[in-house]
Amino acid sequence: MSGDVVTELVGELGEGAVVTSRAAMESYRRDATTSTQPGAPLAVVRPRTTGEVQATMRWASRHGIAVVPRGAGTGLSGGSLAVDGAVTLSLDRMTAIVVDPDTRTAVVEPGALNADVKKAAAEHGLWYPPDPASFDLCSIGGNLATNAGGLCCVKYGVTADYVLGLDVVLADGALVALGGKRVKDVAGLPLLRLFVGSEGTLGIITGATLRLVPAPAPASTLVATFPDPVAAARTVVAVGRRLRPSMLELMDGSAINAVEDLRSFGLDRDAGALLLIRSDAPGTARTAEVAEVARICDEHGALTVFHTDDADEGELFAAARRAFAGAVDRRGTVLHEDVGVPVPRLPEVLAGIRDIAARHGLDIPVVAHAGDGNCHPLVVYDASDPDSVARAQAAFQAIMRLAISLGGTITGEHGVGRIKAQALPEQLGPDIMALTRRVKDALDPQGILNPGAVL
Amino acid sequence: MSGDVVTELVGELGEGAVVTSRAAMESYRRDATTSTQPGAPLAVVRPRTTGEVQATMRWASRHGIAVVPRGAGTGLSGGSLAVDGAVTLSLDRMTAIVVDPDTRTAVVEPGALNADVKKAAAEHGLWYPPDPASFDLCSIGGNLATNAGGLCCVKYGVTADYVLGLDVVLADGALVALGGKRVKDVAGLPLLRLFVGSEGTLGIITGATLRLVPAPAPASTLVATFPDPVAAARTVVAVGRRLRPSMLELMDGSAINAVEDLRSFGLDRDAGALLLIRSDAPGTARTAEVAEVARICDEHGALTVFHTDDADEGELFAAARRAFAGAVDRRGTVLHEDVGVPVPRLPEVLAGIRDIAARHGLDIPVVAHAGDGNCHPLVVYDASDPDSVARAQAAFQAIMRLAISLGGTITGEHGVGRIKAQALPEQLGPDIMALTRRVKDALDPQGILNPGAVL
Numbered sequence: 001m002s003g004d005v006v007t008e009l010v011g012e013l014g015e016g017a018v019v020t021s022r023a024a025m026e027s028y029r030r031d032a033t034t035s036t037q038p039g040a041p042l043a044v045v046r047p048r049t050t051g052e053v054q055a056t057m058r059w060a061s062r063h064g065i066a067v068v069p070r071g072a073g074t075g076l077s078g079g080s081l082a083v084d085g086a087v088t089l090s091l092d093r094m095t096a097i098v099v100d101p102d103t104r105t106a107v108v109e110p111g112a113l114n115a116d117v118k119k120a121a122a123e124h125g126l127w128y129p130p131d132p133a134s135f136d137l138c139s140i141g142g143n144l145a146t147n148a149g150g151l152c153c154v155k156y157g158v159t160a161d162y163v164l165g166l167d168v169v170l171a172d173g174a175l176v177a178l179g180g181k182r183v184k185d186v187a188g189l190p191l192l193r194l195f196v197g198s199e200g201t202l203g204i205i206t207g208a209t210l211r212l213v214p215a216p217a218p219a220s221t222l223v224a225t226f227p228d229p230v231a232a233a234r235t236v237v238a239v240g241r242r243l244r245p246s247m248l249e250l251m252d253g254s255a256i257n258a259v260e261d262l263r264s265f266g267l268d269r270d271a272g273a274l275l276l277i278r279s280d281a282p283g284t285a286r287t288a289e290v291a292e293v294a295r296i297c298d299e300h301g302a303l304t305v306f307h308t309d310d311a312d313e314g315e316l317f318a319a320a321r322r323a324f325a326g327a328v329d330r331r332g333t334v335l336h337e338d339v340g341v342p343v344p345r346l347p348e349v350l351a352g353i354r355d356i357a358a359r360h361g362l363d364i365p366v367v368a369h370a371g372d373g374n375c376h377p378l379v380v381y382d383a384s385d386p387d388s389v390a391r392a393q394a395a396f397q398a399i400m401r402l403a404i405s406l407g408g409t410i411t412g413e414h415g416v417g418r419i420k421a422q423a424l425p426e427q428l429g430p431d432i433m434a435l436t437r438r439v440k441d442a443l444d445p446q447g448i449l450n451p452g453a454v455l
Numbered sequence: 456m457s458g459d460v461v462t463e464l465v466g467e468l469g470e471g472a473v474v475t476s477r478a479a480m481e482s483y484r485r486d487a488t489t490s491t492q493p494g495a496p497l498a499v500v501r502p503r504t505t506g507e508v509q510a511t512m513r514w515a516s517r518h519g520i521a522v523v524p525r526g527a528g529t530g531l532s533g534g535s536l537a538v539d540g541a542v543t544l545s546l547d548r549m550t551a552i553v554v555d556p557d558t559r560t561a562v563v564e565p566g567a568l569n570a571d572v573k574k575a576a577a578e579h580g581l582w583y584p585p586d587p588a589s590f591d592l593c594s595i596g597g598n599l600a601t602n603a604g605g606l607c608c609v610k611y612g613v614t615a616d617y618v619l620g621l622d623v624v625l626a627d628g629a630l631v632a633l634g635g636k637r638v639k640d641v642a643g644l645p646l647l648r649l650f651v652g653s654e655g656t657l658g659i660i661t662g663a664t665l666r667l668v669p670a671p672a673p674a675s676t677l678v679a680t681f682p683d684p685v686a687a688a689r690t691v692v693a694v695g696r697r698l699r700p701s702m703l704e705l706m707d708g709s710a711i712n713a714v715e716d717l718r719s720f721g722l723d724r725d726a727g728a729l730l731l732i733r734s735d736a737p738g739t740a741r742t743a744e745v746a747e748v749a750r751i752c753d754e755h756g757a758l759t760v761f762h763t764d765d766a767d768e769g770e771l772f773a774a775a776r777r778a779f780a781g782a783v784d785r786r787g788t789v790l791h792e793d794v795g796v797p798v799p800r801l802p803e804v805l806a807g808i809r810d811i812a813a814r815h816g817l818d819i820p821v822v823a824h825a826g827d828g829n830c831h832p833l834v835v836y837d838a839s840d841p842d843s844v845a846r847a848q849a850a851f852q853a854i855m856r857l858a859i860s861l862g863g864t865i866t867g868e869h870g871v872g873r874i875k876a877q878a879l880p881e882q883l884g885p886d887i888m889a890l891t892r893r894v895k896d897a898l899d900p901q902g903i904l905n906p907g908a909v910l
Contacts, residue, residue: 102799147641176886181797183827184867186602186652187882189891193648197641242669285737342636344557372638412639427642431631436644442897
């Protein structure tokens, strides 16, 4: 039966678009989470056009077959893990990018990599700011599905702030072209906004019009070390009251050492924590902003404060920060947290995470997009040891509960995916969950779009 | 029967919250449109708390009575016009504003005026940027319902960009508390974004957490005159390719004269058009930006270019721009357009509006938030002359059709309301209209929330 069903799809799209051998499907089963086992997909569909995506959804609706959309598989919440008997719809072949300098926009396909969009924009003296740490590897489609953030957000916002238009294929195969190249548009309900961050549960994004901005001014990069993460966090709170640096990142001592174990970046292994701060204010304002930031660091107990106006040197520090997740991966199996809190609660959440780590006997290195209160504690454990697994799961839940208790969120930018779906009702409560279910049912009555993700 | 129904509500909320005399209800029937006659409301409800809003919606659901939400009644698209037999729910008594400088947020009630939020923020050295021309008079609730824009948008974005949290009462009276003081949050579907700009058709906003930013740097204001609007528009396109001024407004000759007829602002009555441009870049960057803008104006045929670093002098020019709608109101009855086009199409849409005015023998003065392609042609006519009315209606439709043909929108910031609802399907097409209907039905199955607006 299932064989006939797949044959029908191959008949529509051609053999080149449908992968059915177990060996060939293997590389489409996982995302970047290591803690959850993926299912066995029925087939992997690799469309080349929006029309092929529509045909796939019409076929899926007809037969009630679930569809898991997939970008580059770099997700950190299990959002594109293969599901038993479902089809994984990989957008990796749809990679077109067209920059329009007159409207300062880029029209892109979902499989285009974030880094490639940045390169194309730069060729015209323009910039696409959203920069998840994985920007070299991740797809725009994945960024849109999760409303990805990055290191730039404290000043430049998140992916959703850059979306002017979306082409979305709905569960039944209908195509809606939302928005366009116009900057302001309130015609009708804000449906465009409903899809960015909907993690593939409401529709499949097959095209996007992204807003670009002029290339930023050259930046100065400041690195300050602290005796402990809480002192660094208090500094962040003070900076946030008055300034808007273009980057404001935190790394704790464990994170610093994980990264230095990977490669020598020149970070201080003995520091309890460091802050990585950037200013791209134009001209003399940049010097003034760096001086103000340095002063605030000193006031809050910084051990050392260093800054550079050299772009390459500044990039090395950013690279060290971006190397974090990969560096920690070498230590064991990892559960990725993505909790967010209002910025003034940052000291409390960091102290709380440290307590949870101690209570559960675990190594939980932490980095944070501190300027927007978004932390990435990584719970490291031994997947072959049931006791370690149990302690890690308990710590994972405890950290999310801590964030909620501080008026925060269980996920600031990675998405709920599958690994946090159970914790979502605790944060949102029954009324929002009921509303969510109503919206989901309205757009996907059969429940075939990414089942198990979010809800 | 209806008397009993209202008595029931008075019993629940008390007489102070429910207005039933025709005389007292009169001032709640209209908004700022003069072209459409409002209906006769069953009652006007003026809640003091979220609980009273919930009680009202439970009562309305129980009896199938429609509810028209209302802020300050300054809307320009008929969105809060009273509907026969419906209840107008005025949020004007819910005006609380609490600024939290540590999180750089303001928690506000929907009846709070935009100007009062700005004042409260300023007391803490902070700023709430969205500035519709009516900001002295309009409510935050109305701003949220329409995703209001203003003169600041070219650099500072729209209302939706400043919403971190919303309390929304749904059609059945349930309360959902979406978002909060955290800056980044992707937990669950982006429902927060669904309500901003939904024009009271999906729920009643009873509270909002707004993002504030540090007060802007002092600004320089530049005014350039041109022989005609198309030359000014070409200048805007050139500026937009590389710069992001903090304001970029256009006024055509007819608009200039309408404003000067109201009061002497010192604008050049003989100019075919003028551009009002501001830069709040910090320090020396501002001087450079002003010089660059002046150069571009000269290159594109500016007759005069003048700039001032004096804040009060600069504000006078902005005040002249903001006086436009009130000034045109003196000329006759007005149909307010709010079309938006991609910025490179600005010259074409202005030329097209001029042609439409000529073809229909009408006076259609134009201003524009030119930096984001959003124009406000005001169609002036004599409501007592059926021929004038017919020509005005035809011109109104023609302008919207022109915008759509240029890849634009029928409404950039005012909302669809009631006066543009008929044109919406032409812009969105049947697939988006079907999707819109599905979302609307999921949230408001009885269709009691602002019937006739948007859909």
